[in-house]
Amino acid sequence: MADRSQWIPLTAAVRPFSVGLDLGGTNIKAGLVDDEGRTLAYHTEPTEVARGPEDVAARLGGCVATLAALAGIEPGEIATVGLGTPGPQDLASGVIHDAGNLPGFENFPIRDRVSAHCDHAVTFANDATAAAYGEYWIGSGRDLASMVFWTLGTGIGGGVVIDGVCLEGHHSHATECGHIIVDTSPEARLCPCGQRGHLEAYASATALVKSARGAVHAGLGTRLATVAAAGEPITPIVIAREAKAGDETAMELILEAAGWLGIGTVNLMHIIDPEGVVLGGAMTFGREADPIGRAFIERVRQEVRDRAFPLLAEQTTIRYATLGGDAGYIGAAGLARAAGRGG
Numbered sequence: 001m002a003d004r005s006q007w008i009p010l011t012a013a014v015r016p017f018s019v020g021l022d023l024g025g026t027n028i029k030a031g032l033v034d035d036e037g038r039t040l041a042y043h044t045e046p047t048e049v050a051r052g053p054e055d056v057a058a059r060l061g062g063c064v065a066t067l068a069a070l071a072g073i074e075p076g077e078i079a080t081v082g083l084g085t086p087g088p089q090d091l092a093s094g095v096i097h098d099a100g101n102l103p104g105f106e107n108f109p110i111r112d113r114v115s116a117h118c119d120h121a122v123t124f125a126n127d128a129t130a131a132a133y134g135e136y137w138i139g140s141g142r143d144l145a146s147m148v149f150w151t152l153g154t155g156i157g158g159g160v161v162i163d164g165v166c167l168e169g170h171h172s173h174a175t176e177c178g179h180i181i182v183d184t185s186p187e188a189r190l191c192p193c194g195q196r197g198h199l200e201a202y203a204s205a206t207a208l209v210k211s212a213r214g215a216v217h218a219g220l221g222t223r224l225a226t227v228a229a230a231g232e233p234i235t236p237i238v239i240a241r242e243a244k245a246g247d248e249t250a251m252e253l254i255l256e257a258a259g260w261l262g263i264g265t266v267n268l269m270h271i272i273d274p275e276g277v278v279l280g281g282a283m284t285f286g287r288e289a290d291p292i293g294r295a296f297i298e299r300v301r302q303e304v305r306d307r308a309f310p311l312l313a314e315q316t317t318i319r320y321a322t323l324g325g326d327a328g329y330i331g332a333a334g335l336a337r338a339a340g341r342g343g
Contacts, residue, residue, distance in 0.1 A: 001031065001042045001326050008038045010072055016079035016340075019067055020134075020333030021060050021114070022127060023085040025049065025101030028056075030063035031329040032071050032078070035337070037138035039326070041070035049101075053108040061117025075119070082123040082336030083114055084130030084328050091172040094124045123336040127328055129166045129175065132159025134331030135278050139323040144276040148268045149321070150177065150261065152281035155192065156200045160272055164338065178204065180264045202260035205236045205283045211253050212239050222249035240285050240292045251295070254285070258296045262303020269304070269312050280321030287320040 001007065013034040022029040025047060032041040043066050047056060060083065068075045088097045094111025096102065111124040125133075132141075132149035141147040141161070151157040158177025160167040167174040178200035179193060188197035192206065201207050212234050216225045223242045224234055232238065243250035265277055279300070285293040297320060305313045323330060 001039045007040055007042065008034065010040060013038065013040055015077075016337070017071075017073070017077060018080045018082065018333040018337045018340075019064050019078055019120075020130070020329035020331065020336070021063060021081065021083045022130065022328030022332055023047065023056070023060065023083065023102075023110075024127070024328075025086070028060060028063065029325065029329045030060075030067055031326065031333065032067040033330060033333045037134075037330055037334060039330070041067045042329075043067055043070065047102075049103060049105075053102075053105045053110065054113065056105075057108075057110055057113035058117045060114045061119075064118040064120060078120065080123065080333070080336035080340040081115075081118060081120040082125065082130070082332035082334070082339075083111060084125045084127040084332040085110060087126045087172070089124070089126060089172050091124055091126070091168055094122075123332070123339045125166070125332060125335050126157075126159075126168075126172075126175075128157030129159040129168065130329075130331035130335060131157075131280065131323075131327035132161055132175075132278075132331065133166055133334050134323050134327035134329075135280060135321050136161040136164075136331075137334040138330065139327060140278045140280075140319055140321045141276060144274070144317070146272070146274045147276045147278055148177075148265070148272055148274045149278045149280060150265075152204065152261070152279060152283040154205050154282075156204045156264075157281075158268075160268075160274070162272070162274075166335070177264065177268065180267050182260055182263050182267075199260060199264040203257045203264065208236055208239060208253060208257050208283070209234055211256070212250070215249050215253065220249050223247045224250060236283050236285070240290075243292055244290075251292075254292065254296060255299045258299035259303050262300040263307065265300060265318070266304055266307045269308050269316055273312065274316065276317040276319065278319055278321050280323075280327060284320055293320070 099105040115122040146162040149159040156178030183197035189201035191198035191201040
């Protein structure tokens with residue numbers, strides 16, 4: 001929440017205060033929130049992975065004092081601190097096992113190192129789980145008792161929250177929703193994880209771009225061929241732009257991705273039986289405010305109507321997230337707040 005006009009003043013805040021830290025491969029996002037999840041201060045800076053994990057941990061810890069100064073309070077007035085990072089992780093020991101977009105962080109005890117640098121106990125979570133909790137706490141899922149959350153971007157992540165509790169799993173690997181198997185054929189698409197047939201290979205931004213390039217290569221008569229010939233990179237934004245301009249192939253590719261996401265959604269609905277499903281992340285096509293976003297989510301809903309148990313299809317809400325890029329730090333703060341209360 002870089003726009004300071006959206007920060008609440010200290011005089012309006014409800015104590016206790018919590019800090020949420022959202023570590024990404026490109027940027028660190030940090031926010032100070034009050035007991036109702038409202039932002040008092042926000043800070044972001046480049047992750048600069050090449051400087052090494054200890055340097056990043058030190059700067060993450062330093063964000064706590066930075067946020068306190070921005071809000072006009074002392075660091076000691078901050079009650080809890082939460083951290084969300086990419087996985088896989090060992091949440092119990094606070095270790096990143098294989099960070100993927102954070103090379104050099106393998107088996108790094110990030111929770112305890114951040115704690116040492118900010119002089120606060122730190123609650124540790126997967127970044128998608130943190131974002132899910134943010135939406136559950138004060139976002140699109142605030143009226144839901146239970147929800148499944150999709151993060152749609154370069155890959156596909158997810159989170160599940162049931163009665164305020166995030167599913168984490170015995171091995172800290174629960175809700176790797178992008179790796180649901182949706183295609184068991186020998187020629188199934190290859191997922192970036194190295195396995196075939198995973199949802200991420202069909203419904204992520206990476207998958208959509210790959211499908212678009214395939215359509216261009218096949219000579220399907222799409223305007224995307226003109227885009228590629230002009231040297232403009234093909235991205236989900238460009239694909240949506242051309243779909244809005246009337247390119248049938250571009251629209252078909254977007255709806256195909258939505259259909260696969262609908263299949264993944266049905267699988268989770270039949271396992272979890274959530275009250276609602278929330279779609280978030282960068283690849284949401286302008287959400288309900290945009291005709292492409294409306295068509296995308298309606299295709300997901302249609303797949304659910306066609307494939308889910310009728311009662312679930314009728315009674316499970318499917319909607320877009322509302323917190324955008326703020327969900328991660330808000331959710332990390334919220335999880336720390338809940339842990340501080342013993343819940």
